[in-house]
Amino acid sequence: MSQREVLEANLGVVRLKVLRGLGDDPSTSHYDTYEVPREEGMVVLNAIHYIQAHIDPSLSARWNCKAARCGSCSAEINGKPRLMCKTRVDTIEGEITVEPMKAFPRLRDLVTDVTENWKVAAMIPAFSPRSPPGNDWRFYQRDVDRSREFRRCIECFLCQDVCHVIREHEADYIGPRWVVKAASLDMHPMDGLNRSKFMKDSGGLGYCNITKCCQEICPEHIVITDDAIIPEKERVVDRYYDPLVWLYRNIPRSQEKFEFTTKKILKAAFWVALVAPVVVIPMIYLAKALLHLPFP
């Protein structure tokens, strides 16, 4: 009896349907179905390795650590973005469908091209140390705890894959992974840069409508929407859309600025005083004529 027959006799087989294909050419796309002997504690990546070693060596898949640390083996398993090395086959009933991430161009079979992410990473304004009073660089543990969660990211890009803005619309949105990155810098106690303008204009943060899909699938359990996206949105609103904050930010704080603002206000008042009688009085007469009201 071969090793395969022994395994099959013990635990049965796992049936996998894998989407194959070359590049974005739809004519090469097709599903291949494989039967793999089930093993104790088996994950989907084990089954893919079995196929490569014993059934079809031409099947391409990317992986590295097999320990949910490198973020390489991302795929869509039964339609849900997941790590192949972290998905146990005994948690899935029936046939297992494995497809590449759909938000990125396919290179071959399960391997996608995630280069776009590195271009976005380069756009995010880097850590910029502020100048603390007395050059004192001490900070409290509670201050670092806030952004610590974001450093667990393994850059699997499953959150980018599940985000409907990236997946279905050609919007200029950097995506949840990169909002997490920006938040980790913004919330660092020694960072002195405000990234709100970048997030509003180039980052396209307004496109996110807080569906929380990214948060649900993160294998590192980073609370992406609640802890990163919403605070980043609040920063943008505070800076650009809150009238009280706008007023406070525009209060002149120097003699020069005060004189400049006063001149601007007086100039505006002058033009209103000049234009109002010329426009408003004829309007009143016209309205009265139209409504047949008596003139004074």
Ligand code: SF4
């Ligand atoms: S935030 Fe989570 S889902 Fe997104 S890339 Fe990082 S680890 Fe992956």
Ligand code: SF4
């Ligand atoms: S919460 Fe925002 S970033 Fe996350 S999946 Fe939904 S739209 Fe995309």
Ligand code: FES
């Ligand atoms: S192989 Fe490294 S995360 Fe799956």
